[in-house]
Amino acid sequence: MSLAAFGFLHMTIADLLDIFLMALVIYVIFRWIRGSSAMSIFLVVVSLYVVRVVASALGMKMITTMMETVLDVGLLALVVLFQPEIRRFLITLGNRYKGNRFIAGLLSRGSGKKLSSETVNEVSEAIRSMSESRTGALIVIPNEIPLYDIMATGDKVDARVSRRLIMNIFFKNSPLHDGAMIIEGGRIAAARCTLPITEKMDLPASYGMRHKAAIGVSEQTDADVLVVSEETGAVSYVRSGVVKPIANINELKLILDESFSDKSEA
Numbered sequence: 643m644s645l646a647a648f649g650f651l652h653m654t655i656a657d658l659l660d661i662f663l664m665a666l667v668i669y670v671i672f673r674w675i676r677g678s679s680a681m682s683i684f685l686v687v688v689s690l691y692v693v694r695v696v697a698s699a700l701g702m703k704m705i706t707t708m709m710e711t712v713l714d715v716g717l718l719a720l721v722v723l724f725q726p727e728i729r730r731f732l733i734t735l736g737n738r739y740k741g742n743r744f745i746a747g748l749l750s751r752g753s754g755k756k757l758s759s760e761t762v763n764e765v766s767e768a769i770r771s772m773s774e775s776r777t778g779a780l781i782v783i784p785n786e787i788p789l790y791d792i793m794a795t796g797d798k799v800d801a802r803v804s805r806r807l808i809m810n811i812f813f814k815n816s817p818l819h820d821g822a823m824i825i826e827g828g829r830i831a832a833a834r835c836t837l838p839i840t841e842k843m844d845l846p847a848s849y850g851m852r853h854k855a856a857i858g859v860s861e862q863t864d865a866d867v868l869v870v871s872e873e874t875g876a877v878s879y880v881r882s883g884v885v886k887p888i889a890n891i892n893e894l895k896l897i898l899d900e901s902f903s904d905k906s907e908a
Contacts (some may be wrong), residue, residue: 739753761803768808770891778872779812781823784865796835856880
């Protein structure tokens, strides 16, 4: 079926579908990188592609050839430049598939990532004490994606989770307080770990390096992160780049129970 409503343009249903899908891809990419430093790069790439299309339509062979070369050679460079965004997008896509109960069940078999009720209680009580004393803390709890590369940046601990140990590690004069703690499989796996910093540019001014690191690691992995602000004592729960303020210890326990408790204990 040909559409002659545009005069010199002869379009088919397939052409309209092609345009719609391309617009949808651009929209998804725009939402995906909005607020990050990659936005300016994306706008330049789109502009170059538009120039190539217009030049090709007008029969400008030299400019068309040059634009095609720039876009083809620049593809590998774009993969490198957009590596954090691509990784975050794939993780986000994977997390959505994990929302399906059947797929989540297959992925979680034998993972050993759940936390006991005792561990949840110890972590929550440590967070409450550090919040009251305004002791800065950054605790990362992975789900399905292991954090071996991040744990390698810190010091191995491999100890049972206890509130006193958590508080001692984050005590301001402790040699392990500067960095993140990783709790994996119900044990404190590592401390003083370095986390990736988010590239988002539209964060509130009140967010310090702990919040930026928490957002960064939750964007690049499926880990959940707990943050205690050293300045205010405020507690935040971070998942998939979204920061949720925690009003009280009961709310924190409820979130941790829903996210990490081993339901097989019940």
